[in-house]
Amino acid sequence: MWPYHPDLLATPVPRYTSFPTAAEFGPLSPDVTRDAIQRAEGDVSLYVHIPFCEKICFYCGCNTGASGRRQRLDSYLAALYREIALTASLLPRHARVRRVSFGGGSPNALDPVDFVRLMDRLTLEFALVDPVLSIELDPRSMTADWAHVIGHVGIERASLGVQTFAPHCQKAIGRVQAEDEIVRAVDWLRDAGVGSMNFDLMYGLPMQTQEDLVDSMHRTRVLGADRVALFGYAHVPHIVKRQAAIDDSQLPDAGARFAMASLGYSYFCTHGYAPVGFDHFAKPGHDPLARAALSGTLRRNFQGFTDDEAPVLIGLGASAISSFPDLLSQNEKNSGRYRMIAGEGRLPVERGIARSDNDRLRASVIEGLLCQQAAWVPPALRAEVSDRLAVFEDRGLAAMQGEHLHITPEGLPYARGIAALFDPYRQQSPRRFSSAI
Numbered sequence: 364m365w366p367y368h369p370d371l372l373a374t375p376v377p378r379y380t381s382f383p384t385a386a387e388f389g390p391l392s393p394d395v396t397r398d399a400i401q402r403a404e405g406d407v408s409l410y411v412h413i414p415f416c417e418k419i420c421f422y423c424g425c426n427t428g429a430s431g432r433r434q435r436l437d438s439y440l441a442a443l444y445r446e447i448a449l450t451a452s453l454l455p456r457h458a459r460v461r462r463v464s465f466g467g468g469s470p471n472a473l474d475p476v477d478f479v480r481l482m483d484r485l486t487l488e489f490a491l492v493d494p495v496l497s498i499e500l501d502p503r504s505m506t507a508d509w510a511h512v513i514g515h516v517g518i519e520r521a522s523l524g525v526q527t528f529a530p531h532c533q534k535a536i537g538r539v540q541a542e543d544e545i546v547r548a549v550d551w552l553r554d555a556g557v558g559s560m561n562f563d564l565m566y567g568l569p570m571q572t573q574e575d576l577v578d579s580m581h582r583t584r585v586l587g588a589d590r591v592a593l594f595g596y597a598h599v600p601h602i603v604k605r606q607a608a609i610d611d612s613q614l615p616d617a618g619a620r621f622a623m624a625s626l627g628y629s630y631f632c633t634h635g636y637a638p639v640g641f642d643h644f645a646k647p648g649h650d651p652l653a654r655a656a657l658s659g660t661l662r663r664n665f666q667g668f669t670d671d672e673a674p675v676l677i678g679l680g681a682s683a684i685s686s687f688p689d690l691l692s693q694n695e696k697n698s699g700r701y702r703m704i705a706g707e708g709r710l711p712v713e714r715g716i717a718r719s720d721n722d723r724l725r726a727s728v729i730e731g732l733l734c735q736q737a738a739w740v741p742p743a744l745r746a747e748v749s750d751r752l753a754v755f756e757d758r759g760l761a762a763m764q765g766e767h768l769h770i771t772p773e774g775l776p777y778a779r780g781i782a783a784l785f786d787p788y789r790q791q792s793p794r795r796f797s798s799a800i
């Protein structure tokens with residue numbers, strides 16, 4: 364079990380899926396993003412956001428809304444097609460797209476035929492070069508037709524929103540799904556040729572006990588998940604209004620949350636999975652994510668830990684974030700406004716931040732600490748953080764070895780807090796973030 368230092372977890376910290384984080388984004392002219400797309404070098408990855416789910420769960424912090432009326436989906440897809448065409452026309456001819464990820468929301472809130480059209484559109488507009496295709500799926504809206512399309516299109520990686528198998532926790536978070544629905548989705552996807560199956564699980568849920576968590580992890584393993592993402596439930600009703608439906612008196616306290624995170628980590632590490640960063644796990648051997656974690660090439664992007672090494676990630680769709688070496692840029696979040704702007708053939712960029720050399724240096728330290736638990740720290744940064752770092756060093760959670768800072772195995776649950784020492788923006792407004800565990 365990990366050592367518990369509540370004082371080191373008291374301050375909320377970002378998840379650092381980017382640095383600077385989205386909290387630092389300000390208004391950004393679409394011309395800046397246009398220029399970055401035109402200058403793209405090397406491989407390009409695409410992320411396509413589908414901000415719809417058939418049913419909305421009240422725990423969910425993702426940018427999604429009820430799929431509802433057919434016309435809403437149609438006009439969203441029409442706008443997305445315009446954005447796809449415009450973006451592809453701006454990319455240099457030599458840019459090769461090696462990955463396409465579909466996320467949400469739940470892309471399978473779309474009609475499977477619409478998804479085939481979307482895939483066709485991407486294929487026609489971009490130079491897709493034997494791309495790795497992945498998709499997030501809601502097991503409740505999986506159908507045989509969807510599985511057929513996934514097989515036909517050649518999607519190799521699927522991520523299922525499982526969250527918990529415990530019926531009382533499911534009820535408390537507004538996400539009731541029978542185990543049979545998950546089993547059926549797994550069977551369909553395996554038959555369709557999906558080689559890498561991820562399960563998203565959560566701890567820190569209302570009324571969740573350690574036994575509930577062990578039971579969910581056990582079922583996950585028995586169902587053969589190749590990867591697992593184990594997220595601490597982030598309860599931020601001041602930001603995500605629908606979470607107000609959750610009775611916060613039923614949430615486990617900080618100590619119980621920490622014990623669950625620790626239990627989850629030791630469970631997967633002793634049941635056939637390699638740790639990937641601090642909250643992902645993958646079966647070692649064939650899995651590229653596990654290989655990246657073991658070989659030191661793991662990266663972090665807006666989707667979490669990844670084996671994607673492409674220098675450019677272009678986000679398409681409402682709220683999608685693009686990452687270029689010197690720029691982070693986010694699309695309009697509101698899907699109605701997105702439809703209007705992209706539908707008029709304009710780049711639907713709303714916010715972002717240019718990355719200075721100093722930001723990039725700090726980003727590489729933060730990413731190294733989270734992905735490899737080690738980073739080279741230049742002398743000026745070492746001097747800047749030394750007092751605050753001593754708190755972690757004194758408790759054996761981090762150690763300098765020459766010019767490299769290492770997070771010790773006991774320090775893993777404090778990795779985000781240690782990374783935050785290098786984040787100069789972090790001195791203000793911590794309330795925007797969730798707890799570090």
Ligand SMILES: C[S@@+](CC[C@H](N)C(=O)[O-])C[C@H]1O[C@@H](n2cnc3c(N)ncnc32)[C@H](O)[C@@H]1O
Nearest residue numbers: 423424425467468469500501524563594596597
């Ligand atoms: C982008 S969401 C996609 C949801 C997915 N389509 C589904 O079926 O639920 C990805 C994951 O984020 C996690 N997540 C969502 N809201 C969360 C919250 N408030 N705290 C922690 N994790 C959350 C869930 O594990 C979820 O599966």
